Amino acid sequence: MSVNMVQKLYELLPQIGGFIYPNELEIHWGLLIVVYPYVTGIVAGAFILASLVKVFNVKEVEPMYRLSLLTALAFLLVAPLPLLSHLGHPLRSYEMFLTPQTSSAMAMFGFVYAWYLMVVLLVEIWFIYRKDLIVWAEEEKGIMKWIHKTLSLFSTDTSKEAIAFDNKALKVITIIGIPSAFLLHGYVGFIFGSIKANPWWSSVLMPIVFLFSAIVSGVAIVIFLYMIIMPLIGKTIDMKCLDKAASFLFYAVIVDFSLELLDFIHRIYESEESIKILSELVMSKLFLSLIIMQVLLGMLLPLGIMVMIKIFDFRAELRKLLYFVTVILIQIGIFSTRWNVVIGGQMFSKSFRGLTTYKMDITGLEGLLYSLALLILPFIILAVLLKILPAWGKSREDVAEA
């Protein structure tokens, strides 16, 4: 038996407020499960940004197109890791594929994930890069030649018809991809929203709130990456692209904010059995992470900044700075949202009579350091991806140097 675990639970005992069922002291879904919806949210959001270009023909955002797809891929590759790490028996996880329980939302994870990775993201990226890969492989020597040749699956056809087919295929995949991205993250919301035992989670709005917060976080992180990578590779930031993307971010934040406000008002207005304990939870244990971090810092402040940018005609340099601050604030806000949903939902007793507390570990699989590593890993994967598959056509060599 893990002595540390028991020791930790003994330490938590004095911090219980009111009555909780005795089995409820241990918080079962910790930091790792906070990381999971945060990461998948970025995947879905980044993909939606990419689909703006292909499906809705928003030409201004073109410079972010490839970057957003690669970002989605980098984060998607990391998405299963927090889930696997938190399982009591990670080696049994294959059972979810072999003998899935069809009534379980969680059992569908593997299938939704596999569909999104194999059918949507990888195929779309392959079609985008197919021609480039062939051209690069012809020019290059050594290992890069072979990497690109293999990645192109040894296709050699660069005729006009082939390119036309690529574009047609891209359009179809993106159209399939949008509902798939919705499915990927809406499904994560459903995992929480369908738990009737937990009034903090149980809401029909949950998948939709998750979806819009996903779009917000995904678009914000692509803007963030774009603003960092461009100067690094010695290119200038395309202000038209930035303004347009930020504009979409602004609308997504407004929708997200409205949905969360609706959820809030609905709860207060209905004032069900759980309202007392939930108010206590928000005003005590979640005050910092919900009121301060999620709502004020992560939502209202960025919204205010973006409204200012819309109203006043700021210089490009100032706009850049403000956008940069905004996207960072939004990341903090969305991470807090995930925290408040996952951890917050376990901090009150299902007897509605008391609150427990969550003490984060520093080391170990459930610890802060491991979760930080999981959050850094997608950026490393993205760097590798950008090295192999440069996102900005002509500056391929520049990226290689960077």
Next chain:
Amino acid sequence: MNRRQFLKDLMTYIVSGGTIGAAPFRIPAWAATKENGKKRLFGFGVQVDRCIGCVRCVHACKNENNVPKEPFYFRTWVERYIIQQDGNVIVKAIGILPDQETETITEKNVLRSFNVPKLCNQCAHPPCVQVCPVGATFQTDDGVVLVNGKTCLGCRYCIQACPYGARYLHPETHTADKCTFCYHRVTRGLLPACVEVCPTQARLFGDLNSHASPLTRFKRMNKIHVLKPGLNTEPKVYYASLDGEVR
């Protein structure tokens, strides 16, 4: 009828009668447990007024089922409710921590007080079974919800889905664990450990489909309630004299 015909008929009568008469002895054991052609369906009764809060049931359960002795893991526990004059409700899981009984409440201030044993409700519509991604948590034919420790992933979705806090993650096996109605005992005709040791018969166990079961009498003689009926889980743990404050 001549004599030959009579003897012939007599022989037929004896042979066929004997065959029919012997038939009940040849019926397989599983069918013999059925009454009125109905399947066996295990249920549990709690007479709240009879519980004296001795928590022998809690200790018996922990010993019988290898539940960790630490005060964070329970298949069954007992809650003490003290409702004060001003309507304030004090609830505690009793007999768990040695220093828990130190707080004193003056008798004058107490409106009513009672103990409520809690355990897995073995719901007819168990949310834990619904959410288990691999079917490791399942319902037996006799209505008991069990966990297969060999296939449980330890994802803890079932713990989140249980409205009654009846599940915990076993710290040694890293799999979900909960009350099984002592399935290993009841399938051999024994009573669950907690029922066996209860000195006041506050806990009752039996077949809900059997007229001879003590549970059937219990359900006939009492006003019955279940926990959190609004969630439509349809518990098979029935409470008599349950107070509205109990959740």
